[in-house]
Amino acid sequence: MLLTKLQQLQVDEGSVAICFLGQAGFLFKSASEQYVIIDPYFSNVCEERIGPAFKRLMPSLIDPEQVDELKLAAYLMTHHHEDHLDPVGIVQMNNKAFTFYAPPASIDCLKELDIPTSRCIPIAEGDTVRIGDDLTIHAVFADHGELAPDAVGLVIEMSGTTIYHMGDTCYDAEAFHRIADTFDIDLVIAPINGKFGNMDETDAVKAAEILNPKCIIPCHFWMLPGNSGGDVAGFLEQMREKLPHIQPRFMTLGEITLLR
Numbered sequence: 001m002l003l004t005k006l007q008q009l010q011v012d013e014g015s016v017a018i019c020f021l022g023q024a025g026f027l028f029k030s031a032s033e034q035y036v037i038i039d040p041y042f043s044n045v046c047e048e049r050i051g052p053a054f055k056r057l058m059p060s061l062i063d064p065e066q067v068d069e070l071k072l073a074a075y076l077m078t079h080h081h082e083d084h085l086d087p088v089g090i091v092q093m094n095n096k097a098f099t100f101y102a103p104p105a106s107i108d109c110l111k112e113l114d115i116p117t118s119r120c121i122p123i124a125e126g127d128t129v130r131i132g133d134d135l136t137i138h139a140v141f142a143d144h145g146e147l148a149p150d151a152v153g154l155v156i157e158m159s160g161t162t163i164y165h166m167g168d169t170c171y172d173a174e175a176f177h178r179i180a181d182t183f184d185i186d187l188v189i190a191p192i193n194g195k196f197g198n199m200d201e202t203d204a205v206k207a208a209e210i211l212n213p214k215c216i217i218p219c220h221f222w223m224l225p226g227n228s229g230g231d232v233a234g235f236l237e238q239m240r241e242k243l244p245h246i247q248p249r250f251m252t253l254g255e256i257t258l259l260r
């Protein structure tokens, strides 16, 4: 149902539809009807592999098989942890007429799932990938520590907009200044869980001050009790007080918003 809604949505030139899938997962649709998915978490594999505190609280609103039917322009992953690279969901995608772009440890996981090498493109900080006329992906800094040394953030340019999905990262003012100097960012998607080295809501506000986007969407909250803290209300309050010129968009699960 959610995907039907997204497919029926008219996206005007110069706009991108952003659909929040929960945790760090997002699905983007451009005016030219290109779909890009990033870090979707479809299953409950974190509880199975890590333990009961990692049981998912929110249902997945999309089936991997349905996503497959969208004929994605790109399936992007910021790193290999299961809530970003869902091995259960990925093997349920039957046709797989799309390419994965992900850091090397993630590519290794895909190969273990028997995804052909021809469909796995490794990316690292500093890489740029152009896909057709209207989609460019830049792999940028992320610091997720020893848990995922090759983790990246991703800057996605599509339909005349620039979206920066920060991936899982700590706060690093110097690195964020470099990114702000390189890209004119419309939307930042920032983790706020404050666990396993990730930024919390205060860090996300400080990052927004440096990156200076038009709007910011918080993510990585309330999905897995063991790994999804995050004070959304505190984030919204701090944004209102400190950065009133930047629009925070708190998205509910399955919500679709238009970025212009």
Ligand SMILES: Nc1ccn([C@@H]2O[C@@H]3COP(=O)(O)O[C@H]3[C@H]2O)c(=O)n1
Pocket: 050, 081, 082, 083, 084, 147, 168, 196, 227
């Ligand atoms: N006991 C644990 C706790 C956490 N984890 C993983 O560590 C990751 C840190 O951030 P993440 O990438 O959102 O996902 C976490 C778990 O997969 C794990 O594998 N075992």
